[in-house]
Amino acid sequence: xxxxxxxxxxxxxxxxxxxxxxxxxxxxxxRSNVGKSSLxxxxxxxxxxxxxxxxxxxxxxxNFFRLPDCRFVDLPGYGYAKVARQEKDRWAELMEHxxxxxxxxxxxVQLLDFRxxxxxxxxxxxxxxxxxNVPYLxxxxxxxxxxxTERAKMHAAYQxxxxxxxxxxxxxxxxxxxxxxxxxxxEIARAVGDSEDK
Numbered sequence: 001x002x003x004x005x006x007x008x009x010x011x012x013x014x015x016x017x018x019x020x021x022x023x024x025x026x027x028x029x030x031r032s033n034v035g036k037s038s039l040x041x042x043x044x045x046x047x048x049x050x051x052x053x054x055x056x057x058x059x060x061x062x063n064f065f066r067l068p069d070c071r072f073v074d075l076p077g078y079g080y081a082k083v084a085r086q087e088k089d090r091w092a093e094l095m096e097h098x099x100x101x102x103x104x105x106x107x108x109v110q111l112l113d114f115r116x117x118x119x120x121x122x123x124x125x126x127x128x129x130x131x132x133n134v135p136y137l138x139x140x141x142x143x144x145x146x147x148x149t150e151r152a153k154m155h156a157a158y159q160x161x162x163x164x165x166x167x168x169x170x171x172x173x174x175x176x177x178x179x180x181x182x183x184x185x186x187e188i189a190r191a192v193g194d195s196e197d198k
Contacts, residue, residue: 001069001189006044009071011061014090015097018062021104024070024192030111031121032077035141038175039111040065040074043185060091062098070106070192073098079121099132107135107168107191109184114140114154114172118161130166137168137187144174 012018030036041049049065063074075098076091099105108129112122129136140158143151155172162170169187173180 001067001185001192003043003067003185004045006046006049006065006067006072008049009064009066011063013061013094015094015101018097018101021102024104024106025073026070026188026191027073027075027098027105027108028111029075029108029125030077030141031079031113031119034077034111034113035175036074036077036111039109039139039141039173039184040072042175042178042181043188044072060087062094070188078125079119099128099134105134107137107188109139109188110136110167111139111141112158114143114151114158115145117157126165133166135168135191136166137184138162138170139180139184140170140172142174142176143172143179144177 010019028036028040041047044065044067060076062076065072065074075095078091078095110122110125110129112118118126126136138158140154146154151172158170168191169183171180171183171187173184175181
């Protein structure tokens with residue numbers, strides 16, 4: 001599967017605007033400022049295909065990127081406290097519509113900040129994916145920011161968190177160094193390949 005031939009396709013701000021799914025989709029989910037845009041750009045070997053911002057909560061639409069074999073779907077970041085209640089409600093409607101509209105979602109890459117324990121909203125998202133029986137992997141971002149001792153501690157904590165759950169993989173990664181990117185690409189390729197075999 002090729003990852004070096006992606007282009008921005010469309011952005012939608014409400015569930016009603018979403019077009020019907022017509023091929024495999026790989027969705028990327030995570031709280032605001034977890035490094036979702038940086039990870040997308042690194043996976044695709046592009047510097048600025050997905051816009052990176054120093055201000056959390058900037059991804060307020062569902063953004064679609066077309067690849068030869070599938071689409072990457074950048075979902076709005078959750079958990080940014082300074083966003084108005086009305087905007088949070090719009091995001092919730094958009095997310096619910098995306099996941100409940102019969103789309104060909106082959107894998108969700110769920111991003112968590114490896115430097116910190118899972119938040120209540122992270123747990124809510126994991127529980128949602130488990131309840132919906134959506135295949136997902138966990139990308140533990142910013143692993144380069146931890147020293148060896150800190151990393152071992154967080155590794156053990158996250159292994160305990162996901163024991164007994166249905167995550168495809170739990171992958172420590174860094175958009176800065178590229179660590180973990182090949183492993184994530186391999187899981188994505190496997191998910192898209194599985195869809196083609198069915």
